[in-house]
Amino acid sequence: MITVLAGGVGAARFLQGLVRVRPQEEIIIISNTADDIELYGLHISPDIDIVMYTLAGIVDEEKGWGIKQDTFYCQEDLDRFGCETWLRLGDRDLATHIFRTNQLRKGSKLSQVTEQLSKTLGLRTTILPMTDEPVETRIMTDDGEVHFEEYLVKKQMKGTVESIRFAGIEQANPGPNVISSIQDSQAVIVAPSNPLVSIGPILALRGMRYALKTSKARIVAVSPIIRGSAIRGPADRMMQALKLAVSAFGVAQMYQDFLDGFVLDTLDKDQKPRVEGLGLKVVATNSLMKSLQDKENLAKVCLDLAFE
Secondary structure (H helix, E strand, O other): OEEEEEOHHHHHHHHHHHHHHOOHHHEEEEEOOOOOEEEOOEEEOHHHHHHHHHHOOOEOOOOOOOEOOOOOHHHHHHHHOOOOOOOOOOHHHHHHHHHHHHHHHOOOOHHHHHHHHHHHOOOOOEEEEOOOOOOEEEEEEOOEEEEHHHHHHHOOOOOOEEEEEEEOOOOOOOOOOHHHHHHHOOEEEEOOOOOOOOOHHHHHOOOHHHHHHHOOOEEEEEOOEEOOEEOOOOHHHHHHHOOOOOOHHHHHHHHOOOOOEEEEEHHHHHHHHHHHOOOOEEEEEOOOOOOHHHHHHHHHHHHHHHHO
């Protein structure tokens, strides 16, 4: 089995390549849920949905999220009623959120609902929410504290990030099979996701770093930073604001206590000796996933590093 720690568009695109080189049934995905947010009375799980839609082949590739060719009649009427519609949710996308919310209100756990949705979409991978309990990424900026989705979408990443906290993380436990998947897998891959707000909440759960450090699996991470810039999203400006090294080396430092191998882009091959100095096996390759072939090649590099 192969377990992937995942969050957001970068992880979803990496997983597109991974499922082309390994059977879906062998892949377990631990998804960040600290981006989850309630809007219009609905429970929305952005990172879970991005992965589900991408692997089901229905994602809007141009945006990287949502459903392709979706309509927005509901949002248009909400606009007319004076509702805030800064998070654009298509009509088919809303069906997912309505189903999830109804099932949760009936007493189902997020992990159970995610399994139902995944099977309905025809997926054979296993998607595990990092926890069934509420955790919320809160971003403190010079303009006040907001939910991460508000910072990312509503505020368009404006304002200097002063701190990041995961509200509820102290009370949250890893979801069903999360720890065992790490312990029982042959390889664990940390996808090229924002290390602070996508992978960070997963690692902040009690017992997660210990499980990774004591797992017999080979653990490999892919840098989401190339030449000091994030491939997508606010990771670089967040790292800079928090006075962290905005580089592949900086990402490797965050994970070094449990990593065996690290993949960085060929444009950052000059950092290879520094990362190897952390005690890691390092491979430089093209990590900019522009095509399906790029995604497949990156997945192969990660597997070769994990299983060598």
